[in-house]
Amino acid sequence: MKPVALSPKAREDALAALGSGRELDILVVGGGVVGAGCALDAVTRGLNVGLVEGRDWASGTSSRSSKLIHGGLRYLEMLDFRLVQEALRERGLLVQRLAPHLVRPVKFLYPLTHRGWERPYVGAGVLLYDTMGVTSGNSRGLPRHRHLTRHGALREVPALKSDALIGAIQYWDAQVDDARHTMTITRTAAAYGAHVANRTRVVAFLRQGERVTGARLVDVESGREFEVHAKQVINATGVWTDDTQAMADTRGQFHVRASKGVHILVPRDRVISKSGLILRTDTSVLFVIPWGRHW
Ligand SMILES: Cc1cc2nc3c(=O)[nH]c(=O)nc-3n(C[C@H](O)[C@H](O)[C@H](O)COP(=O)(O)OP(=O)(O)OC[C@H]3O[C@@H](n4cnc5c(N)ncnc54)[C@H](O)[C@@H]3O)c2cc1C
Numbered sequence: 001m002k003p004v005a006l007s008p009k010a011r012e013d014a015l016a017a018l019g020s021g022r023e024l025d026i027l028v029v030g031g032g033v034v035g036a037g038c039a040l041d042a043v044t045r046g047l048n049v050g051l052v053e054g055r056d057w058a059s060g061t062s063s064r065s066s067k068l069i070h071g072g073l074r075y076l077e078m079l080d081f082r083l084v085q086e087a088l089r090e091r092g093l094l095v096q097r098l099a100p101h102l103v104r105p106v107k108f109l110y111p112l113t114h115r116g117w118e119r120p121y122v123g124a125g126v127l128l129y130d131t132m133g134v135t136s137g138n139s140r141g142l143p144r145h146r147h148l149t150r151h152g153a154l155r156e157v158p159a160l161k162s163d164a165l166i167g168a169i170q171y172w173d174a175q176v177d178d179a180r181h182t183m184t185i186t187r188t189a190a191a192y193g194a195h196v197a198n199r200t201r202v203v204a205f206l207r208q209g210e211r212v213t214g215a216r217l218v219d220v221e222s223g224r225e226f227e228v229h230a231k232q233v234i235n236a237t238g239v240w241t242d243d244t245q246a247m248a249d250t251r252g253q254f255h256v257r258a259s260k261g262v263h264i265l266v267p268r269d270r271v272i273s274k275s276g277l278i279l280r281t282d283t284s285v286l287f288v289i290p291w292g293r294h295w
Contacts, residue, residue, distance in 0.1 A: 001191045006057070006183065006198075014050075014195040015219055019226040024050045024195075027215060027230035029202045029244060032062035033178070035236030036185040039194045049194040050228060052217060054201035057186050060238050063179035066261065066287060069094055069103050070173040071133065073278070074285055076125055084129070089136035095174050096141045099181065105142050106175045106290060108276040109157055111165040119167065123147065126171045145171035157273040170275060175289065205233065205248040212248050266295045 004010055018024075026042045028035045031053025039051040053059070071088035072080075094103040110126070112118045126145045133142065146169070153168035154160060190196045199220040206214040206227060214229035235252070237244040245252035268290070277288035288295050 001188075004187065004190045006187055006190065006196070010190065011197050011199075014190075014197040015200065017195040018050050018052070018197060018200075018217070018228050021229075022048075023214075024048050024228060024230040026050070026232045026234060027052070027228055028234045028236055029215065030054075030060070030236035030238060030240070031057045031182070031186060031196070031198060032060045032236065032238050033058070033182045033185065034062075034238065035234070036182050036189060038234050038236055039196065040185050040189040040192070043189050043192040043194040049189070050230065051186065051189060051194055051196040052200040052202060052215075053196075053198040054220070056198050058179040058182035060240075062182045062238075064263075065178045066263065066289060067175050067178050067291065068106075068173060068287070068289070069176050071129060073125065073129055073171070073173075076129055081132075085132055085136060088129075088133045091174055092133065092136055092141065094176070099176070099184070100141075102181050102184065103174050103176045105172050106276055107143075107170055107172050108278045108287070109148075109153060109273075110169045110171065110278050111153060111157075111160060112167045112169065113165055115166055119147070119169070122169055126169055129171065142172040142174065145169055156275045157277065159272040175291075202244070202247070207249075210250075212250070265291075268293050268295060271295050 025047035026049045028039045028049065028051045031051060035051060035053070036057070039049050043049040069091050071084045071091055076084050095105065110122055112122065130144050148156065148168040148170060150162065150165060150167050153165055154162055156170065186196055201218050201220055202215045203218050203225070204216040205212045206216065206229065212233045214227060215233060216225060216227050218225045235241060235244045239256055239258055241254055241256045271288065276290055279286045
């Protein structure tokens with residue numbers, strides 16, 4: 001692996017390689033976390049890989065997430081154990097081995113509002129969550145959950161109304177700068193030899209019968225169009241997946257159903273708290289997540 005910068009010169013070199021007429025093993029379309037991950041996976045298997053992004057790295061959903069690296073406590077309640085197990089294993093790997101410089105532990109307080117059933121119910125869920133994290137083999141980087149009285153909870157989150165809770169449970173997950181994480185994966189893929197170019201859009205696909213054999217690209221900086229041939233083309237265009245499939249004139253296996261989340265940025269001093277919060281709403285959950293000098 002040779003360290004590289006995602007510089008204008010590196011981009012020019014990548015565009016020259018992509019436009020050289022040499023067939024790639026894999027062309028990945030879309031420079032979000034999924035496309036960057038595909039490119040890194042493929043290039044570290046020794047394949048000749050190209051990765052193109054129409055705008056900038058992580059300019060789609062991958063810079064607009066809630067920035068949590070979590071197992072998904074909510075999915076545990078939906079009894080999706082396999083998903084939670086896999087996510088916790090990946091969380092542990094990220095915190096401990098893959099990106100400890102980017103992924104940091106973060107604590108959340110779950111306020112309890114009902115006497116009787118709620119503490120055993122939520123407590124059992126969080127205990128299972130922690131246990132699955134430990135049995136995944138990688139979770140020792142995160143502290144275990146703890147039960148708090150009302151006073152203990154208010155010490156952690158003085159901003160809460162004291163008559164709005166009867167106690168709380170605090171547990172740990174992790175968070176990441178999502179755009180930086182995607183950029184780092186892209187740069188690592190480039191360091192292993194992937195030809196990566198941002199501001200390079202796929203405008204059409206090349207076909208031989210039913211097979212997609214490459215793509216027509218436009219360098220958005222210069223307006224120059226050129227073709228790239230590839231044995232396999234991966235569509236990693238996130239919410240644009242349907243548009244990309246339509247360009248290829250294929251039905252594709254996936255149909256995207258967009259889901260919406262809302263983030264509100266609040267200066268840190270407006271909510272006096274030492275901990276993040278997870279709160280139930282009628283249909284989903286509301287997180288209050290620490291983010292630099294903001295929530
Ligand atoms: C509100 C919200 C909160 C979330 N919070 C979390 C969270 O806390 N933790 C978590 O793990 N996940 C979270 N997610 C999910 C996560 O953000 C997504 O799963 C992830 O970012 C998807 O990445 P992607 O690479 O598939 O898509 P994207 O990041 O959208 O990447 C697709 C890329 O394709 C490019 N593209 C499109 N068409 C073309 C073309 N023709 N040519 C070239 N490039 C093209 C786009 O410019 C874009 O950059 C959240 C999602 C939402 C909506």
